[in-house]
Amino acid sequence: MRILFINNDGGGFADYVEVDPGTTVKQFFDQQVRTGKAINYLIRVNRQPVATDQVLQDGDRISVTPTKIEGAS
Protein backbone atom coordinates (compact mmCIF):
# COMPACT_ATOMS: atom_id res chain seq x y z
CA MET A 1 0.00 0.00 0.00
CA ARG A 2 1.05 3.60 -0.59
CA ILE A 3 1.72 6.10 2.21
CA LEU A 4 2.71 9.77 1.96
CA PHE A 5 5.74 10.18 4.22
CA ILE A 6 6.74 13.68 5.32
CA ASN A 7 10.13 13.69 7.03
CA ASN A 8 10.60 17.01 8.81
CA ASP A 9 13.97 15.88 10.12
CA GLY A 10 16.85 17.28 8.11
CA GLY A 11 15.83 18.04 4.56
CA GLY A 12 12.08 18.10 5.15
CA PHE A 13 11.29 15.86 2.19
CA ALA A 14 7.87 14.47 1.37
CA ASP A 15 7.39 11.43 -0.78
CA TYR A 16 5.17 8.41 -1.36
CA VAL A 17 6.50 5.11 -0.06
CA GLU A 18 5.27 1.55 -0.41
CA VAL A 19 4.67 -0.35 2.85
CA ASP A 20 3.33 -3.77 3.68
CA PRO A 21 -0.28 -4.01 4.83
CA GLY A 22 -0.52 -4.25 8.63
CA THR A 23 2.52 -2.04 9.23
CA THR A 24 2.25 -0.11 12.49
CA VAL A 25 3.39 3.47 13.05
CA LYS A 26 6.34 2.21 15.14
CA GLN A 27 7.42 -0.27 12.46
CA PHE A 28 7.14 2.39 9.79
CA PHE A 29 9.19 4.82 11.89
CA ASP A 30 11.92 2.24 12.51
CA GLN A 31 12.11 1.48 8.78
CA GLN A 32 12.21 5.08 7.62
CA VAL A 33 13.96 7.04 10.39
CA ARG A 34 16.82 4.74 11.25
CA THR A 35 18.94 7.10 13.31
CA GLY A 36 16.36 8.35 15.83
CA LYS A 37 14.10 7.16 18.64
CA ALA A 38 10.34 7.57 18.26
CA ILE A 39 10.11 9.32 21.63
CA ASN A 40 12.10 12.24 20.21
CA TYR A 41 9.61 12.90 17.41
CA LEU A 42 6.07 14.15 16.99
CA ILE A 43 4.46 11.50 14.81
CA ARG A 44 1.15 12.34 13.20
CA VAL A 45 -1.06 10.37 10.88
CA ASN A 46 -3.44 12.46 8.80
CA ARG A 47 -2.39 15.44 10.97
CA GLN A 48 -3.53 13.76 14.18
CA PRO A 49 -1.25 12.54 17.00
CA VAL A 50 -1.40 8.73 17.14
CA ALA A 51 -0.32 5.78 19.26
CA THR A 52 2.73 3.99 17.92
CA ASP A 53 0.85 0.70 17.61
CA GLN A 54 -1.73 2.17 15.21
CA VAL A 55 -1.85 0.27 11.95
CA LEU A 56 -1.33 2.39 8.84
CA GLN A 57 -3.95 2.42 6.09
CA ASP A 58 -3.51 2.84 2.34
CA GLY A 59 -3.38 6.56 1.46
CA ASP A 60 -2.40 7.70 4.98
CA ARG A 61 -0.26 10.78 5.37
CA ILE A 62 2.36 10.34 8.07
CA SER A 63 4.59 13.17 9.27
CA VAL A 64 7.60 12.93 11.56
CA THR A 65 8.87 16.12 13.27
CA PRO A 66 11.72 16.23 15.82
CA THR A 67 10.64 17.57 19.22
CA LYS A 68 13.94 19.44 19.50
CA ILE A 69 15.10 21.52 16.54
CA GLU A 70 18.13 23.68 17.20
CA GLY A 71 17.94 27.25 15.98
CA ALA A 72 21.05 29.32 15.37
CA SER A 73 22.17 32.94 15.41
Place this chain on the structure above:
Amino acid sequence: MKQEFQPVLFRVASKVFDAAQRSRTAAAPPELPTYYWERAVSYRQRMLLAQERGWQFSAEEARTDLIGTITLLQRYVDECATKMRQLAEFDPDLAIKLRDVYEDFVALQSDFDNFDWNISEKTLSIVVGPIELEDVLLGEFRVVLHWDQLGGSKPYEVLALDPNSPNDQSDVTHPHVHANQLCEGEGRAPIRRALEQGRFHDFFQLVTQILETYNESSAYVTLSNWSGKVCPDCGDRTSDSDLSYCERCESDICGDCAMSCSQCHSSVCSECRGRCDGCESCTCNGCLTECADCSQLFCEECYFDGYCESCRKAQAEAEEAETADAAVPAPPTDDPDTAVHADRVGQVAVLA
Protein backbone atom coordinates in the same frame (compact mmCIF):
# COMPACT_ATOMS: atom_id res chain seq x y z
CA MET B 1 -13.59 12.03 13.83
CA LYS B 2 -15.34 13.85 10.98
CA GLN B 3 -15.00 17.63 11.26
CA GLU B 4 -17.87 19.94 10.36
CA PHE B 5 -17.19 21.90 7.16
CA GLN B 6 -16.23 25.53 7.85
CA PRO B 7 -17.02 27.77 4.85
CA VAL B 8 -15.09 30.81 6.17
CA LEU B 9 -12.01 28.74 6.84
CA PHE B 10 -12.35 27.21 3.40
CA ARG B 11 -12.43 30.67 1.78
CA VAL B 12 -9.22 31.61 3.61
CA ALA B 13 -7.67 28.29 2.59
CA SER B 14 -8.60 28.99 -1.01
CA LYS B 15 -6.86 32.41 -0.94
CA VAL B 16 -3.74 30.93 0.63
CA PHE B 17 -3.84 28.04 -1.86
CA ASP B 18 -3.89 30.50 -4.78
CA ALA B 19 -0.97 32.45 -3.33
CA ALA B 20 1.01 29.25 -2.68
CA GLN B 21 0.44 28.02 -6.22
CA ARG B 22 1.57 31.31 -7.70
CA SER B 23 4.75 31.30 -5.63
CA ARG B 24 5.63 27.71 -6.22
CA THR B 25 8.30 26.74 -8.64
CA ALA B 26 7.98 23.04 -9.12
CA ALA B 27 11.50 22.76 -10.41
CA ALA B 28 13.14 24.49 -7.45
CA PRO B 29 16.24 22.58 -6.37
CA PRO B 30 16.30 21.28 -2.79
CA GLU B 31 17.84 23.37 -0.04
CA LEU B 32 21.47 22.35 0.43
CA PRO B 33 22.53 21.29 3.94
CA THR B 34 24.95 24.19 4.35
CA TYR B 35 24.12 24.48 8.05
CA TYR B 36 25.60 21.04 8.72
CA TRP B 37 28.63 21.80 6.57
CA GLU B 38 29.31 24.95 8.59
CA ARG B 39 28.90 23.03 11.82
CA ALA B 40 31.32 20.36 10.62
CA VAL B 41 33.92 23.03 9.78
CA SER B 42 33.44 24.57 13.22
CA TYR B 43 33.84 21.21 15.05
CA ARG B 44 36.94 20.45 12.99
CA GLN B 45 38.51 23.80 13.97
CA ARG B 46 37.62 23.17 17.60
CA MET B 47 39.20 19.71 17.43
CA LEU B 48 42.42 21.06 15.88
CA LEU B 49 42.66 23.81 18.48
CA ALA B 50 42.11 21.36 21.33
CA GLN B 51 44.80 19.05 19.89
CA GLU B 52 47.26 21.92 19.56
CA ARG B 53 46.76 22.90 23.18
CA GLY B 54 46.79 19.34 24.48
CA TRP B 55 43.18 19.41 25.74
CA GLN B 56 42.42 15.74 25.31
CA PHE B 57 38.88 15.78 26.66
CA SER B 58 37.82 18.72 24.46
CA ALA B 59 39.48 17.14 21.43
CA GLU B 60 37.56 13.91 22.02
CA GLU B 61 34.29 15.80 22.47
CA ALA B 62 34.86 17.75 19.23
CA ARG B 63 35.75 14.52 17.41
CA THR B 64 32.45 12.90 18.48
CA ASP B 65 30.48 16.01 17.41
CA LEU B 66 32.33 16.08 14.08
CA ILE B 67 31.55 12.43 13.35
CA GLY B 68 27.85 12.96 14.17
CA THR B 69 27.63 16.07 12.01
CA ILE B 70 29.43 14.50 9.05
CA THR B 71 27.07 11.51 9.26
CA LEU B 72 24.05 13.83 9.14
CA LEU B 73 25.63 15.87 6.35
CA GLN B 74 26.19 12.73 4.31
CA ARG B 75 22.57 11.71 4.81
CA TYR B 76 21.21 15.07 3.71
CA VAL B 77 23.52 15.30 0.73
CA ASP B 78 22.22 11.87 -0.35
CA GLU B 79 18.65 13.12 0.08
CA CYS B 80 19.43 16.20 -2.02
CA ALA B 81 20.88 14.02 -4.77
CA THR B 82 17.77 11.82 -4.72
CA LYS B 83 15.52 14.86 -4.83
CA MET B 84 17.42 16.37 -7.74
CA ARG B 85 16.96 13.13 -9.68
CA GLN B 86 13.25 13.14 -8.80
CA LEU B 87 12.80 16.71 -10.02
CA ALA B 88 13.16 15.47 -13.56
CA GLU B 89 10.04 13.38 -13.06
CA PHE B 90 7.95 15.67 -10.81
CA ASP B 91 5.14 13.74 -9.13
CA PRO B 92 1.84 15.59 -9.63
CA ASP B 93 0.55 13.81 -6.52
CA LEU B 94 2.83 16.07 -4.48
CA ALA B 95 1.37 19.27 -5.95
CA ILE B 96 -0.40 21.54 -3.49
CA LYS B 97 -4.10 20.71 -3.17
CA LEU B 98 -6.77 23.03 -1.83
CA ARG B 99 -8.18 20.22 0.26
CA ASP B 100 -4.79 19.70 1.97
CA VAL B 101 -4.49 23.40 2.77
CA TYR B 102 -7.99 23.39 4.28
CA GLU B 103 -7.27 20.27 6.33
CA ASP B 104 -4.04 21.85 7.56
CA PHE B 105 -6.04 24.83 8.77
CA VAL B 106 -8.54 22.58 10.56
CA ALA B 107 -5.63 20.81 12.29
CA LEU B 108 -4.06 24.18 13.20
CA GLN B 109 -7.34 25.26 14.80
CA SER B 110 -7.34 22.12 16.88
CA ASP B 111 -3.63 22.30 17.88
CA PHE B 112 -3.33 26.04 18.49
CA ASP B 113 -6.12 27.87 20.32
CA ASN B 114 -5.01 31.14 18.78
CA PHE B 115 -4.79 30.16 15.12
CA ASP B 116 -6.00 33.27 13.31
CA TRP B 117 -6.01 34.98 9.92
CA ASN B 118 -6.35 38.49 8.57
CA ILE B 119 -7.59 38.62 4.97
CA SER B 120 -6.80 42.31 4.40
CA GLU B 121 -3.23 41.90 5.67
CA LYS B 122 -2.94 38.45 4.06
CA THR B 123 -1.63 36.82 7.23
CA LEU B 124 -2.03 33.58 9.13
CA SER B 125 -0.85 33.43 12.73
CA ILE B 126 -0.57 31.27 15.81
CA VAL B 127 0.51 32.08 19.35
CA VAL B 128 3.20 29.89 20.91
CA GLY B 129 4.00 29.76 24.59
CA PRO B 130 4.52 31.04 27.17
CA ILE B 131 8.02 29.76 26.52
CA GLU B 132 10.44 29.19 29.34
CA LEU B 133 13.95 27.95 28.59
CA GLU B 134 16.55 27.19 31.29
CA ASP B 135 14.38 28.98 33.89
CA VAL B 136 14.24 32.18 31.79
CA LEU B 137 10.66 33.16 30.99
CA LEU B 138 10.55 34.51 27.43
CA GLY B 139 6.78 34.83 27.21
CA GLU B 140 4.43 34.25 24.28
CA PHE B 141 5.30 34.65 20.61
CA ARG B 142 3.02 35.28 17.68
CA VAL B 143 4.19 33.56 14.51
CA VAL B 144 2.82 35.53 11.56
CA LEU B 145 2.97 34.10 8.03
CA HIS B 146 2.43 36.60 5.21
CA TRP B 147 0.87 34.50 2.48
CA ASP B 148 1.48 37.17 -0.16
CA GLN B 149 5.21 36.76 0.51
CA LEU B 150 5.35 32.99 0.01
CA GLY B 151 8.37 32.19 -2.12
CA GLY B 152 10.25 35.17 -0.65
CA SER B 153 13.22 34.91 1.68
CA LYS B 154 11.40 36.06 4.83
CA PRO B 155 7.71 35.28 4.52
CA TYR B 156 7.11 35.13 8.26
CA GLU B 157 7.89 36.95 11.50
CA VAL B 158 8.15 35.90 15.13
CA LEU B 159 6.81 38.65 17.39
CA ALA B 160 7.27 38.59 21.15
CA LEU B 161 3.96 39.57 22.76
CA ASP B 162 5.47 40.46 26.12
CA PRO B 163 9.17 40.77 25.32
CA ASN B 164 11.75 39.81 27.90
CA SER B 165 14.90 40.96 26.11
CA PRO B 166 18.43 41.09 27.45
CA ASN B 167 19.00 44.48 29.17
CA ASP B 168 20.85 46.13 26.32
CA GLN B 169 19.53 44.25 23.26
CA SER B 170 15.88 45.00 22.83
CA ASP B 171 15.80 43.46 19.33
CA VAL B 172 16.68 40.01 20.73
CA THR B 173 13.55 38.41 22.19
CA HIS B 174 14.61 34.77 22.17
CA PRO B 175 18.06 33.12 21.93
CA HIS B 176 17.27 32.46 18.25
CA VAL B 177 15.11 35.49 17.36
CA HIS B 178 16.60 38.83 16.31
CA ALA B 179 14.60 41.74 14.89
CA ASN B 180 11.49 39.50 14.73
CA GLN B 181 13.32 36.99 12.51
CA LEU B 182 13.89 33.40 13.60
CA CYS B 183 17.31 31.98 12.82
CA GLU B 184 16.12 28.52 11.87
CA GLY B 185 19.39 26.56 12.12
CA GLU B 186 18.54 22.85 11.70
CA GLY B 187 14.98 23.79 10.82
CA ARG B 188 15.84 25.86 7.75
CA ALA B 189 15.49 23.17 5.10
CA PRO B 190 12.28 21.56 6.42
CA ILE B 191 10.66 24.98 6.87
CA ARG B 192 11.49 25.93 3.29
CA ARG B 193 10.15 22.58 2.04
CA ALA B 194 6.95 22.88 4.06
CA LEU B 195 6.24 26.35 2.64
CA GLU B 196 7.11 25.31 -0.91
CA GLN B 197 4.76 22.36 -0.68
CA GLY B 198 1.95 24.26 1.02
CA ARG B 199 2.21 22.21 4.22
CA PHE B 200 1.20 25.01 6.60
CA HIS B 201 0.55 22.79 9.60
CA ASP B 202 4.09 21.43 9.31
CA PHE B 203 5.45 24.97 8.94
CA PHE B 204 3.86 26.23 12.17
CA GLN B 205 4.81 23.01 13.97
CA LEU B 206 8.46 23.36 12.93
CA VAL B 207 8.68 26.99 14.04
CA THR B 208 7.10 26.03 17.37
CA GLN B 209 9.64 23.24 17.96
CA ILE B 210 12.55 25.63 17.24
CA LEU B 211 11.14 28.24 19.64
CA GLU B 212 10.85 25.56 22.31
CA THR B 213 14.46 24.41 21.85
CA TYR B 214 17.57 26.13 23.14
CA ASN B 215 20.89 25.79 21.32
CA GLU B 216 23.43 27.34 23.66
CA SER B 217 26.31 26.99 21.20
CA SER B 218 24.63 29.24 18.64
CA ALA B 219 22.47 31.85 20.36
CA TYR B 220 22.27 35.61 19.80
CA VAL B 221 22.54 35.93 23.58
CA THR B 222 23.04 32.90 25.82
CA LEU B 223 20.44 32.42 28.52
CA SER B 224 23.09 32.41 31.25
CA ASN B 225 23.78 36.02 30.31
CA TRP B 226 20.20 36.97 29.48
CA SER B 227 19.84 39.32 32.42
CA GLY B 228 23.40 40.64 32.19
CA LYS B 229 24.99 43.51 30.29
CA VAL B 230 27.97 44.09 28.04
CA CYS B 231 30.85 45.58 30.06
CA PRO B 232 31.92 48.81 28.27
CA ASP B 233 35.54 48.23 29.33
CA CYS B 234 36.26 44.70 28.12
CA GLY B 235 33.21 44.03 25.93
CA ASP B 236 32.33 40.78 27.71
CA ARG B 237 28.70 40.08 28.56
CA THR B 238 28.32 39.73 32.32
CA SER B 239 25.42 38.43 34.36
CA ASP B 240 23.66 40.84 36.75
CA SER B 241 25.10 39.14 39.81
CA ASP B 242 28.68 39.70 38.55
CA LEU B 243 28.15 43.31 37.50
CA SER B 244 29.86 46.15 39.33
CA TYR B 245 29.23 49.87 39.15
CA CYS B 246 31.40 52.90 38.43
CA GLU B 247 30.73 55.41 41.19
CA ARG B 248 31.86 58.34 39.05
CA CYS B 249 30.13 57.88 35.65
CA GLU B 250 27.48 55.44 36.98
CA SER B 251 28.03 52.90 34.18
CA ASP B 252 27.73 49.14 34.76
CA ILE B 253 31.02 47.28 34.41
CA CYS B 254 32.13 43.75 35.10
CA GLY B 255 33.85 42.86 38.36
CA ASP B 256 37.19 42.31 36.63
CA CYS B 257 37.26 45.81 35.16
CA ALA B 258 36.16 47.67 38.31
CA MET B 259 39.15 49.07 40.26
CA SER B 260 39.20 50.67 43.66
CA CYS B 261 40.67 54.19 43.99
CA SER B 262 43.75 54.23 46.25
CA GLN B 263 42.56 57.46 47.87
CA CYS B 264 38.76 57.50 48.20
CA HIS B 265 38.30 53.72 47.69
CA SER B 266 35.37 54.20 45.30
CA SER B 267 34.89 51.63 42.52
CA VAL B 268 35.66 53.13 39.09
CA CYS B 269 35.83 52.13 35.42
CA SER B 270 38.86 52.59 33.15
CA GLU B 271 37.53 55.90 31.77
CA CYS B 272 37.24 57.40 35.22
CA ARG B 273 40.59 56.45 36.64
CA GLY B 274 44.26 57.13 36.05
CA ARG B 275 47.62 56.48 37.60
CA CYS B 276 49.44 58.81 39.97
CA ASP B 277 52.64 59.97 38.28
CA GLY B 278 54.36 59.90 41.64
CA CYS B 279 53.58 56.63 43.45
CA GLU B 280 51.87 55.00 40.41
CA SER B 281 48.84 53.95 42.45
CA CYS B 282 45.46 53.47 40.72
CA THR B 283 43.49 56.61 41.48
CA CYS B 284 40.13 57.94 40.33
CA ASN B 285 40.12 61.10 38.24
CA GLY B 286 38.53 63.01 41.12
CA CYS B 287 41.49 62.30 43.41
CA LEU B 288 44.16 63.24 40.86
CA THR B 289 45.44 66.85 40.75
CA GLU B 290 47.66 68.51 38.19
CA CYS B 291 50.95 69.86 39.43
CA ALA B 292 51.15 73.62 38.71
CA ASP B 293 54.74 73.26 37.59
CA CYS B 294 55.20 69.99 35.64
CA SER B 295 51.46 69.47 34.73
CA GLN B 296 51.60 65.78 35.64
CA LEU B 297 48.77 64.18 37.69
CA PHE B 298 49.27 63.20 41.32
CA CYS B 299 47.28 61.61 44.11
CA GLU B 300 46.68 63.46 47.36
CA GLU B 301 49.63 61.81 49.03
CA CYS B 302 52.06 62.90 46.32
CA TYR B 303 50.72 66.44 45.93
CA PHE B 304 50.83 69.38 48.33
CA ASP B 305 49.96 73.00 48.02
CA GLY B 306 49.84 73.10 44.23
CA TYR B 307 52.96 71.06 43.48
CA CYS B 308 54.18 67.49 43.35
CA GLU B 309 56.98 66.29 45.56
CA SER B 310 59.68 66.55 42.86
CA CYS B 311 58.71 70.06 41.87
CA ARG B 312 58.55 71.10 45.53
CA LYS B 313 62.00 69.62 46.13
CA ALA B 314 63.37 71.38 43.07
CA GLN B 315 61.84 74.63 44.27
CA ALA B 316 63.25 74.18 47.74
CA GLU B 317 66.71 73.52 46.31
CA ALA B 318 66.46 76.58 44.12
CA GLU B 319 65.43 78.68 47.11
CA GLU B 320 68.24 77.24 49.19
CA ALA B 321 70.70 78.07 46.47
CA GLU B 322 69.44 81.61 46.32
CA THR B 323 69.73 81.97 50.09
CA ALA B 324 73.24 80.54 50.00
CA ASP B 325 74.25 82.96 47.26
CA ALA B 326 72.99 85.84 49.37
CA ALA B 327 75.12 84.68 52.37
CA VAL B 328 78.43 84.34 50.42
CA PRO B 329 81.25 86.72 51.87
CA ALA B 330 82.76 89.57 49.88
CA PRO B 331 85.23 88.60 47.16
CA PRO B 332 88.92 88.25 48.19
CA THR B 333 91.15 91.38 48.19
CA ASP B 334 94.67 91.77 46.65
CA ASP B 335 96.38 91.56 50.03
CA PRO B 336 99.02 88.80 49.66
CA ASP B 337 99.02 88.16 53.39
CA THR B 338 95.58 86.80 53.28
CA ALA B 339 96.02 84.79 50.13
CA VAL B 340 95.71 81.07 50.48
CA HIS B 341 97.31 78.83 47.93
CA ALA B 342 97.12 75.19 47.13
CA ASP B 343 98.79 73.08 49.75
CA ARG B 344 101.70 70.73 49.10
CA VAL B 345 102.05 71.40 45.43
CA GLY B 346 105.37 73.16 45.91
CA GLN B 347 104.35 76.26 44.09
CA VAL B 348 103.98 78.86 46.74
CA ALA B 349 105.06 79.00 50.35
CA VAL B 350 102.67 80.41 52.87
CA LEU B 351 104.24 83.26 54.58
CA ALA B 352 103.94 83.33 58.31
